[in-house]
Amino acid sequence: MGESSRKGREAIVALAQRFPQLYVAPAEDALEAHRMAAGRGVAPFGANLDHFVGSPEDELREVDTPAGPVEVLFLKDRSDFETFLQIVGHKAQPVPIARTVGAITYRGIADWGEVAKAREEYLAAGGDNWGSEFARLANQPGAFRSEIVVISEGPYSNISASETPYGEDEWLRISREIRLHHECAHVVCRRTMPDDILPIWDEITADVVGLLCATGRYDAALAARFLGVSNAGFVGGRLAEYLTEEQSARIDEIAVQVYQACLKIEEHCGPREAGEPFTFLIDLKRSPLVTV
Numbered sequence: 001m002g003e004s005s006r007k008g009r010e011a012i013v014a015l016a017q018r019f020p021q022l023y024v025a026p027a028e029d030a031l032e033a034h035r036m037a038a039g040r041g042v043a044p045f046g047a048n049l050d051h052f053v054g055s056p057e058d059e060l061r062e063v064d065t066p067a068g069p070v071e072v073l074f075l076k077d078r079s080d081f082e083t084f085l086q087i088v089g090h091k092a093q094p095v096p097i098a099r100t101v102g103a104i105t106y107r108g109i110a111d112w113g114e115v116a117k118a119r120e121e122y123l124a125a126g127g128d129n130w131g132s133e134f135a136r137l138a139n140q141p142g143a144f145r146s147e148i149v150v151i152s153e154g155p156y157s158n159i160s161a162s163e164t165p166y167g168e169d170e171w172l173r174i175s176r177e178i179r180l181h182h183e184c185a186h187v188v189c190r191r192t193m194p195d196d197i198l199p200i201w202d203e204i205t206a207d208v209v210g211l212l213c214a215t216g217r218y219d220a221a222l223a224a225r226f227l228g229v230s231n232a233g234f235v236g237g238r239l240a241e242y243l244t245e246e247q248s249a250r251i252d253e254i255a256v257q258v259y260q261a262c263l264k265i266e267e268h269c270g271p272r273e274a275g276e277p278f279t280f281l282i283d284l285k286r287s288p289l290v291t292v
Contacts (some may be wrong), residue, residue: 012049012054012058018111018114020041020043021037023047024092025051026051026090026093027092033092035091052083053077054080055075058073058075060072061180063180065191066279067187067278070149070183070187071146071147071149072148072184074151074153074176078154081097091123102156103152104150105147105148105150105186108145110143111146112146114146115134118144118155131135154172157227165219178211180210181212182207183208185205185206186206188287189282198290198292200254201291204261208277208284209277212280218274223265226238230264235255257289261289
């Protein structure tokens, strides 16, 4: 897959030029500044990004997928990830972010960079009433709206390196790539099959893409650890997060189904699937092995 990226401080600076609410430091009295920035594109006076610690490893990537490019932001410092979520998802309010949250996708964010680009093009073409043109364009579905995946540092599914075939540093690097492509898999499914939602199967198949993109192979044993499943039932892991109350009463039965599905996926996952992970994803989605 061809990809483009911005690294280090450049990543958050580039995003703030499009989403000026990032200039608003989380605070209880920040609601009005956030409203002006997110809703009107007006950055606060003395705008800066000092509330982001930053890291040379921060990265804004555009990942190519069969459903179009997916924009992904990696923030290495956990405090920066939480700050971003507070600003974009909670109107710059300093609410606590659960440690279990390691990735999130935001859709429909007003993109003031796209607005500025459209204005420049309109004026360059001789337009003389941008207010009217903006109102016309803004009424179109999805106009000036963007989608972004945000991911943080940390071992994937809270699985320690000792539970994997990898060393500590390598596992952190692999975890980042699994998390990134797992979220991209969800975006691809929503764009191509918006009504085809099976929460447990969606998680299984997104992990398939994550593992293929990060390691070049699908490891059923490792995938089972992510979800906390075995041939004997539930052993503690992410599966519990996706069950309804009724399903939770059958968690061991469902865990066995999920474990068997992981084994079947591994049987059918060869070099071709590793080379075309998103194509394999769509094939899997069309033939679910777990339908609960």
